[in-house]
Amino acid sequence: MLLFKLECKRLFAGTINKLVLVLFIVSGVFAIYQGALGYKSLRIDQYKSMVVFQKEREHVNSRETLPEAGSLAYYASAPTEWKLSPWAALFVGETPSSMVATKIRATALQSQAFNREIVNPAQQRAGGLDLGFVLVYFLPLVIGILTVTLISDEQHAGRWRLLNALPGSALTLLGKQMALRFAVIWLLVVILLVSAALILSLPFDALFWTVLGATSLYMVFWFALATLIMSFGKNSVVNSLAYLSSWVVLALLIPGAVHLYLSGQYQSDAPLEITLQQRTTLNDGWDKDKQATLDEFLTHETPWQNTAPLGEAFDWKWYYAQQHMSDLAVQSLVEAHIQNNQARQAQLQTLSVLSPALLFQLSLNELAQTSSGYQLKYQQQVADYHTVMRHFFYDFMFFDKPVTRQDVEDFPLFKAQVMETQKGLWKWLFSALLVLALCALAIARIRQVKPF
Template identity: 75%
Template sequence: MLLFKLECKRLFSGAVNKLVLLLFLVAGIFAIYQGAQGYKTLRIDQYKSKIVFQKEREHVNKRETLPAAGSLAYYASAPTEWKLSPWAALFVGESHSSMVATKVRATALQSQIFNREIVNPAQQRTGGLDLGFVLVYLLPLVIGILTVTLISDEQHAGRWRMLNALPTSAFSQVAKQLALRFAVIWLLVILLLVSAAILLSLPFDGIFWTVIAATSLYMVFWFSIAALIMSFGKSSVFNSLTYLSSWVVFAMLLPSAVHLYLSNQYQTNAPLEISLKQRVTLNDGWDKDKQQTLDTFLQHESNWQDTAPLGEAFDWKWYYAQQHLSDVEVEQLWQQYRETNLMRQQSLQRLSALSPSLFFQLKLNQLANTSSADQADYRLQVAEYHQQIRHFFYDFMFFDKPVTKTDVENFPLFEAKTPAKGVDVWQLLISTLFILILVIVATLRLKQLRPI
């Protein structure tokens, strides 16, 4: 017990150690606050979209005469919602740079997805600090500062030979020092997660415990790296530089190399091509035979083949037929873009095994439903909802049915879905096995370390 008190006193006596722990705690608190504010803004945007649409629907129903179905379809911007987990407040992922409440009309879909400003620079938050950033990038630095010079400091102070002469081995003393530091940092992480869960009303469910387990495993990896570096018995400068180099490689260089490789491997200008091709198709459509356009449309949408031929006057049927045909024109590009993104995501999952930092970050984003795969699922849901809206209005436009107030009330609303996710057991087992091997190697080397 006396030795434990002495180790605690030694850990917290140094100004650097106390400052590092304090900065880590402050950074975590600030990250929780900033993430919570960003998540609150996203949720407010989603809520506002629903309220505005409801007010617009009430305004339409108060009119004595309802507009034509084509006019309603043109102005009815129905809100959608990216179903984010409450944990998105802590692990932002892709949600900070993408639309999370896209409004959809019955007009051409792809121009609504791509031909818009994705991010308003005036509304963009400075930086990207969230709790995920603190855990992925700052946590390893804290571990390194508190641990990597333990043995070299003992050697420099002349106590290493004395520790080896004690009945209990020097390895046992070092192991206790590492365990104490692991416990202190782990408790700080738990404090941050529990505080965030309480402040943000996050459930203490499977995600909570999965985050704790993943963070603990991530800490074991970096403690093993520190122990392995210490086992060479070099100076404090050498140990610090080697650990910092390891952090740069695993947390910076490897993830950057992976993303650079994927960007070159799956480079695509599909969004620009889709927007341009669809715009050209829509513009050219005004110069084509309108009845022929409608006939071509009915070949794709056979449910409305019983519609009457077009007359000389402007007809909404032709307008929306042209809009849909522009989507058909870019359908292949859209599918290729989706397939390319899917292959990129699969490659990213495989290559993330090269970097524990990248792997850990991806898993946190997946738990919060803020990964690039979740973004792709949301876009697919928007496309499916767009089809519901089109078909809802087609019944009125193609069969000359008047829109009633009951029909306005029965307008289909977007139902956000959270895609089912499976756990890549093999990847998790391989990662755990790799860390276990690293722990064993570091332990064996520390046991063999002798006084200089």
């Protein structure tokens, strides 16, 4: 017990140690606070979109004469929702670069989808200050500052030779020092996660323990790396530089190189090409035979084939047929773009094993369902809803059915589908085996450290 108190006193005696621990907890608290505000803002935007749409629907129903179906379809801008987990407040992933409450009309989908893309998520390298950033980048630095000079400090003070003269004393003492530091940092991580769970009303379910387990495994890796660096018996300056260099390579250079490689392999101007081609097809349709356009449309949308031929006057059903045909004109480009993004994401997941920081960050985004893969799922839900919306209005336009107030009330609303967390068991197993191998190597080498 006396030895434990002595080690605690040594751990918290240094100004640097106390400062880095305080900075870690303060940055974590600030990240949780900022994430909670950002998540609240996103949820408010989604709620406002629904409220505004409901008000618009009530306004339409309050009119003496309801507008015709084509006009109603043109102005009806229905909200959608990326159903975000509260974990998105802690690990924001791709949510800042995607509209999480995109409004959709029954007109051409692709122009709406890509005209709204303010930030290209494929070009994002790092997010803002969220809890994921603190754990991925700051946590290893805290571990390094508290651990990597333990042996060199003992050597400099002249105690390492004395401890090595006693059977097992040096390694036992080092093990206790490392265990104490691991426990302190782990408890701080637990405090941050529990605080976040209480603030965001997160359940202490399997997901919570998975995040804690992944963070613990990430900590073990950096502790093992610090032990391996100490095992070479160098002085404090060399150990610190070696650890910092390892952090730069593993947390910054390798992830940067991976993103640079993927940008070169999967670089695509598809969004611009899709938008231009869709717009060109849509505009050229005004100069083409309208009945021919409608006939071609009906070969794809067979439920409305019994519609009456077009007359001389403007007809909404031709307008929406032309809108849909412009989408079909770029369908192959859209599918290729989606496949390109999926291939890029799959390659990123595979290459992430080269960097524990990148692997950990991607894993946190996957657990929070804020990764690029979930963004693609949300976009697919929007596309499916757009089809439902189109078909709702087609019944009125193609069969000349009048719109009633009940029809306005029955307008289909977007229903966000629950997205299941993707499994990545092989990555966890690979990571655990890698960490165990590094621990074994570090322990084997630390036994060979000679007196200074």
